[in-house]
Amino acid sequence: MLKLTGLHISYGKISAVKGIDLEVAPGEIVTLIGSNGAGKTSILKSISGIIPAVSGSILFEGREIKNMKAYEVTALGIIHVPEGRGIFPNLTAMENLEMGGYLKKNAFVRDKIDEVFQLFPRLKERRKQRAGTFSGGEQQMLAIGRGLVADPRMMLLDEPSLGLAPIIVQNIFNIIRQLNEEKKITILLVEQNANLALRVSRRGYILETGSMVKDGLSSSLMNDDGVRKAYLGG
């Protein structure tokens, strides 16, 4: 479904991602794990057209999307839920959700928002509340919900568990599984919480300072000595 080949990303003279390969098949949850500054967010941003890639290729369903604009990538069905959630704090939850459907017709957006409310009843209760006053977990639900309104076939989730209490993290990971199983959304999940990310995903990739050092089935990565020491606390 998504295939990155030899992808390079630079910020000026600094090379952040140094020719990585990564593939996501339809229906999969694939996780990308790496420490701070490894280049995870840069990879997601280049897929969604927020930043340009220097070289390499990004194929989505066989089509080169490397030089596409962000709204074109969105229209193809790839939704990026950014690190730090990226919600509009001064808008209500409802208004944030409506923003997610800016490329779609009104009736369609209403139906999708109803679906989001079924998935996150809490957002329905709080739909008139300013998003900036939401708890971290509610903001993450809102960010995912806003992405769902655009009716994605693929979601790029950037550290959805960051800064959340363990019980909320578990909740978010359950939602991720539900999106994949029930809504049939293919997911590329970026996480520093390697433990949970490997448990929810089918396959994983390990990124270190811009290079891919390991990949495989999540079940094998969990049993890999190097991965355990570096990312799973031994």
Ligand SMILES: Nc1ncnc2c1ncn2[C@@H]1O[C@H](COP(=O)(O)OP(=O)(O)OP(=O)(O)O)[C@@H](O)[C@H]1O
């Ligand atoms: N706008 C920018 N200008 C210059 N350098 C940048 C910019 N954005 C990212 N970088 C650098 O690129 C490298 C990769 O950053 P990136 O945000 O992709 O890492 P990450 O794996 O997402 O890290 P984290 O886990 O902290 O979110 C880092 O060294 C970072 O300092």
Ligand SMILES: [Mg+2]
């Ligand atoms: Mg990041």
